[in-house]
Amino acid sequence: MEKAPINWTNMLLFSLTPAFAIVLVPLYGYFYGYDLYEWAVFILLMGFCGISITAGYHRLWSHKAYKAHPIVRSIFALGGACALQNDILTWASAHRRHHQCVDNNERDPYSASRGFWFSHIGWILRNYKSGQDDFSNAKDLMNDPIVMWQRKYYLSLLLFMNIGLPAFLGFIHGDILAGILLGGLLRLVLSQHVTYLINSIAHMWGRQPYSENSSARDNTLLAFFTYGEGYHNYHHTFQWDYRNGIRWWHFDPTKWIISLLALIGLTHDLKRCNTAQIEKARLELQYRKATEKCERFDISETWRLRLESEYEQFLHTLQLWTEHRQAWYEARGKQLQESLHSLDQLQLKHGYREMQFRLKTQKRRWQHLLRSLAEPHPQLT
Numbered sequence: 001m002e003k004a005p006i007n008w009t010n011m012l013l014f015s016l017t018p019a020f021a022i023v024l025v026p027l028y029g030y031f032y033g034y035d036l037y038e039w040a041v042f043i044l045l046m047g048f049c050g051i052s053i054t055a056g057y058h059r060l061w062s063h064k065a066y067k068a069h070p071i072v073r074s075i076f077a078l079g080g081a082c083a084l085q086n087d088i089l090t091w092a093s094a095h096r097r098h099h100q101c102v103d104n105n106e107r108d109p110y111s112a113s114r115g116f117w118f119s120h121i122g123w124i125l126r127n128y129k130s131g132q133d134d135f136s137n138a139k140d141l142m143n144d145p146i147v148m149w150q151r152k153y154y155l156s157l158l159l160f161m162n163i164g165l166p167a168f169l170g171f172i173h174g175d176i177l178a179g180i181l182l183g184g185l186l187r188l189v190l191s192q193h194v195t196y197l198i199n200s201i202a203h204m205w206g207r208q209p210y211s212e213n214s215s216a217r218d219n220t221l222l223a224f225f226t227y228g229e230g231y232h233n234y235h236h237t238f239q240w241d242y243r244n245g246i247r248w249w250h251f252d253p254t255k256w257i258i259s260l261l262a263l264i265g266l267t268h269d270l271k272r273c274n275t276a277q278i279e280k281a282r283l284e285l286q287y288r289k290a291t292e293k294c295e296r297f298d299i300s301e302t303w304r305l306r307l308e309s310e311y312e313q314f315l316h317t318l319q320l321w322t323e324h325r326q327a328w329y330e331a332r333g334k335q336l337q338e339s340l341h342s343l344d345q346l347q348l349k350h351g352y353r354e355m356q357f358r359l360k361t362q363k364r365r366w367q368h369l370l371r372s373l374a375e376p377h378p379q380l381t
């Protein structure tokens, strides 16, 4: 098969910047050294680029998972130009196609089915047909003046953010070159590869608790390096959720920043998937896999029946829990507004608490059942 033509701008950029970084950064460090201020510039710009891509390019513009004040959008537009990952319109349009046609080698611009190298960076180095611009899926973004402004002045912005700003930050501290090498070059190379890990590793290594319809995986370690984007199986299942790590202990700084900005009114309409929907997705997948296992290993019919009955009970409890929860939340809202303390409300609260307990017990029973099934010679207890 004939290879796609090389994109020389990208090829040179993505070969020369790492090559220069590997040689020049340690060399300058060896002869002149870097101080705390210069490392702080590196870390701050690294975080600025990272969050602009994850909270801005990704969750805001590609997925519309929340809305943001023009100040926030402008800051993310600058940070995105600093990260040098193309303008917002091109990035978001390609990313929407990635979700829509995930793993389709003809349509997904960074399909992981084409291997690690292709999904990581190979797709940028050649003009592949699957990577051609098609903004028909991003008409909404064309109405965002900040998106179009960033696209129009992209070249000037990227030069300013990658050379002008690090040079200035170096200049005020008395070492322009150190500023450019750490805040410009090293930061650029690392921040780019950190983002690309989501397209490669997060589609190859990790767990698939919510869906097996795509190659996307949850990878906790990756979340640590990617500002929370490692929970990629969840993200591909519920792409419009502003969170990727849904538990409070999940490492998702992007989610924390979006929530913090909401507290001061700079972001709003944060979309989140409800707990019952998430539990249901997980439960359905577990049930399907368990019944498949029963068939494959010819496990007794009693097992299949037990699984089916527990699964249905779980779904039923989940439904009841949702109803009780909604009733209690509504009552609580009214209580706040009208300062009422009726017996009804107390009953609703107890009802919800009870359902919470029932759901917990149900979940424990289900997990015990799955654990027993995972044993070499599964026994029903």
Ligand SMILES: [Zn+2]
Pocket: 058, 062, 063, 095, 099, 235, 239
């Ligand atoms: Zn996405």
Ligand SMILES: [Zn+2]
Pocket: 098, 198, 199, 203, 216, 232, 236
């Ligand atoms: Zn993906």
